[in-house]
Amino acid sequence: MAKLDFSPIADTTRRAEIVALLRRAILTGQLEPGQKLNELRISEQMRVSRAPLREAMRELVQEGVLTSIPYAGTFVIEVTAKDIIDAYSLNQVLDEFAIEKTWPQRDQRFFDELDRRHEAVKQATRAKDTTRQIETALQLHGLIYEWADNSVLLETWQRLTSRLQMYFALHQRARNEPVPAEDVHETYVALLKGADMRAAQRHARQHIGLDFEELLAYARGLEKRASKN
Amino acid sequence: MAKLDFSPIADTTRRAEIVALLRRAILTGQLEPGQKLNELRISEQMRVSRAPLREAMRELVQEGVLTSIPYAGTFVIEVTAKDIIDAYSLNQVLDEFAIEKTWPQRDQRFFDELDRRHEAVKQATRAKDTTRQIETALQLHGLIYEWADNSVLLETWQRLTSRLQMYFALHQRARNEPVPAEDVHETYVALLKGADMRAAQRHARQHIGLDFEELLAYARGLEKRASKN
DNA sequence: GACAAGCAGATTGTCGACAATCTAACAAGA
């Protein structure tokens, strides 16, 4: 018999679908930071009872994109400048580690996948689909984590990604500008294919630092608005 | 009026208590890796309905100490040698980062807290309370994370800690030996009080590496047993 | 005896209803 590896079949619980729906709504900014999630209203809209909805919300709380106060409600997390700084500085450290672990494991499959994801970003950019652009850019960036062969690291990155995606989405949504058409990932991809690991690590630090400044400015704006209340 | 800052009052939901109970049972090794958690049985034992129990289990799944398969059940995670290696190597990186961030913020309160936690470890060691010894040692270790002033880093550490605690507990339980009476944290504490940050970082790497070898041997043993089935 | 179909029991997933708690508006008193 030919050895064929099937992917696990999809989770067919309502809970899993609710998690996906809610996560997407949060990460694309459709649900705004600080907003309260009314269980009854949402469960009616989704045509689902509160039980699986509540379980889904528990997962997202643990995932870090929701926060829950007993008997008061569950809310989308607030975004502060400090949160963004914290997430980014940790991300830099993890990037370095991921690159180090991935480096000796790079092979043709890695390079192919790298190109594939890079292409996906370019396509989303051409289509001016900002949401998808953010998604694909993070997926491109996540490859080094998937290749690092460290399950705990990968988990950590995925948690971090949720927030980064949310931050970027809010940022994009706020400035409401056409996205940059130039390809900012060209150098990154080239360095990952190259022979100088240190250079790749350095670039990851700086490359990330680029959008960081903008993001930070946005977060500071948020805080200023909040303090006026 | 005297300015007194109250700590937030405790969560008084059944769910929160169930989470605490289950987590403790898992992290102390009372619930063995791979073991299935029967919802009905547990809910009856705790005199609680399945709803809050299930929500609690969702949290622990997301926390990484349980794993869930739809319509099949929820299980305590299995521990493999690779998991331990992964957790440890990430922990080393995070330690370095935490020390770096904590370093300029060290003050008298930090040193006092350091001594307090160190004392707690020594006390647990004298009392030969292995469970508590693991707990307090991890708390001592966690101080640099609390002091680093990076919420995302702290979260990450707490997730990692859960597993580390579980690994240590299983290890202790397996070898069933009296715990080391000598104080292995003396140098670590001294270095954190000192002036040489690099030295502290180096020691964190090595100090952790110490028990690591033993832990790894235990994990390898586990895998050997598993493969016999 | 080997094997597939089908059935029974157990377990998880989901539902609708009730209990506990919070919030905000209002009334009463200093």
Next chain:
DNA sequence: TCTTGTTAGATTGTCGACAATCTGCTTGTC
């Protein structure tokens, strides 16, 4: 006017029952 007590409404937390799914056994067939 400010504070405190009360109450009604809304919302979250919890419960017990039902539906969907899985597992292992039995039965029948070859």
